[in-house]
Amino acid sequence: MDAALASRETDATQFVLWATALVATLPFFWTIKMMGVYSFLARQPEVLQQVVIAHRLFFVLYAMLAAALLAAALWDALFPDRQDQEILGVLPVGAKTVAAARLTAALAVAAGFLAAVATPSALMYTVNVAAGFKSQALVGSWLGTLPGHLAAMLAAGMFTFGALLALRGLAVLCVGAEAAQRAAAALQLVTMILLLQVFIFLPTVVPALMRGLADPSSALATPPLWFLGLFAAFAGPPAARVPGLAAMGALAPAVTLAVAALVYLLPARLNARRALETRTMDRGSWSAGLIAAVSRGVLQAAATRAIFAFTLASLARSRRHALIIATYLGLGVAVGGVRLVAATARERPLGLEAPADHLLALPLVLTFFLVFGLRAAFAVPTDVDANWTFRMAQPSPRRVVHAVAAVLMLGAVLPVTTAWALVTTTLWNADRAAAAAAMHLASGWALVELAVVDCRAVPFTRAHAASPNTVRISWAWFLLALHVFAFRLDDLQLAAIGSSAGTAMYVAGMIVMAAAARAYRRWRRQPWSVHFDAPIDAAAETLNLSQATG
């Protein structure tokens, strides 16, 4: 866990409990939402049968996605690192024993996690099915539903978990540890973004899978349908059983887990040796040079430049923080995608040849999520014990804010603006493309200035409060800000893009907003100093250097 998402300052137990509860919440509440549906549809048997299959498929897919999320977070922990080998390598314990222990622990975590995610929805779904007892022939036996639900979700999840672990292990064997590490890092980020898309667009994926049931050979080649068959083997009804699917559903997890076991156990000694003998050389060379060049070119003040370069280097080299940003980016892509899909439903086909509010909203949504994703990442420390470097130097708050704003502009606003300019250049004429890019740049700058109004800490240096504070986010304010920034400014941009005067007024308005935010920040700033300690909270466990004993 420490290798992926949580820093060592986090209370591990609370983090795991909160994360599991979060993942278990969606299917549970979804099951509550569909209470009474089966009784309602009892008079329409064809519709009811399709609905039952769709619901069961949802649970199967959800379990697979949850397992994929867990695998992406855990898979690096299965390989020994240098520190592990320096401690364990001198003990009379075989490398295969250690690898087997790690793998068993990972599988136990996966099984426990999936059981925790599946059980609440299994219980509630069983109640749903029992409530639709009049249509039992179509919805299945409620006595078999509970074990069927649990078996299907667990089997689907363990199959996915085992398959991803096996792929990761094979990658190390085939391309070597360093290359596999880099590919895995990229894969982890892409997985996070894709998973969020599938979560959001699940209702469109399920019908596509259901069409595969019509063709047995196609069904046998579609993993989610195997576990649907397993579900039906327990719960019935007979009409839902497709020959061979249940057997595949039962065998598939065993096969992937067996392959994963082989892939980790057989080369265990080789992996252990590599952990000690492979020296991480030149990993920093290209990024160090690039970061130094960017910071030299962008900022003049020494302290601002130092904090800026430190922030960029930390972002570039911390997998944990990259995952946080990838999560926010994935959410941004999903929210923007939902807006596009909704627009497509209204206007068939989707018109791209002229500016429209749903098109103009896309970069605004992405920028919004990237800016706040970066802010969220900044609050998680990279190494709290090392922040004495900043405590000794005590950078001025003004320098800190300038550096943070520069990173937000460089990391969020400029990339999206550049990409948007390229897209609009191909879609529209040069004038409109320039206007759209200028308006987006100005909007992004205003957002950044607003986002740093309450900036009090150097990124990654502040002791992190325990997980209850971490999970508690001001959802209402966040949604309101998103609505205003992404879904109201797009209307203003649409009205302005038609004329240069309109565009100029819009840009001027954003500049005024940015200047006002900056002025407010300066007025509010005195007197405060840069913070390094966690927010005061009785429930928090923090590392606080100023309280450390000698």
Next chain:
Amino acid sequence: MLQVSGLTKTYGGVLAVRDVSFSAAPGQVVGLLGPNGSGKTTTIRILTGLLTPTAGRVTWRGVDLQPQILDYQARLGYVPEEPKIYAYLTAPEYLELVGGLRGIARETLYRRINRYLELFRLDTDRYAPLSSFSKGMRQKVLIAAALLHDPEIVVLDEPCSGLDVASTLVLRTLVRTLAERGKVVIYSSHILDMVERVCSDVLILHRGRIVAHDSVERLRALRHAASLEEVFAALAVDQDVEEVAHHIAYVAAG
């Protein structure tokens, strides 16, 4: 002149440092000795401004530290006991971070960094992350970081930790040279031989209190001891070392 008067620090009812007083003038190397838990590191952290005392005061040039803490820390170079460092940065990146935070001009900073890397023989590893450095290599980076801005006060807490013999010899001469250049040097170490060679004055702490404070020669003469080790053992070691060592060797046998 760095003046410490009646320094006391309490953590939740536990008295870590009690009524410690001493002074350190430019050109002096003051050694700080003491067993684990004697209050050595607490004292050092107060001297560096990372902790505030419960009672007593620390003054620099006659002015209390706290009102001028930023100015004081700008003149201070500190090598901590534990090499806690941002391990994902390279050595030049870490030194650029420290130098930038201290406001050193760009060209000057790069020149100094390159020179330090060359002198510490770290230039071939300039692109490797600090996580791949040995303990001694990280220690060299911390020493360079502490001297980057030419501080007036240098506080070294176990600076030889992890260093090879050659580097330790270099450090010994470095400490003397820094003192000759008029700097105030506070040197804390468990390596008594090193302390004996480089320090002009020695402070021995035991259970938060000063149990000895004088030059090495005077302490040896007063205690009729042949070495600082004998002085230390007499004043700050509570246990019979021969007996304890014997028992440790035979724990697993019995």
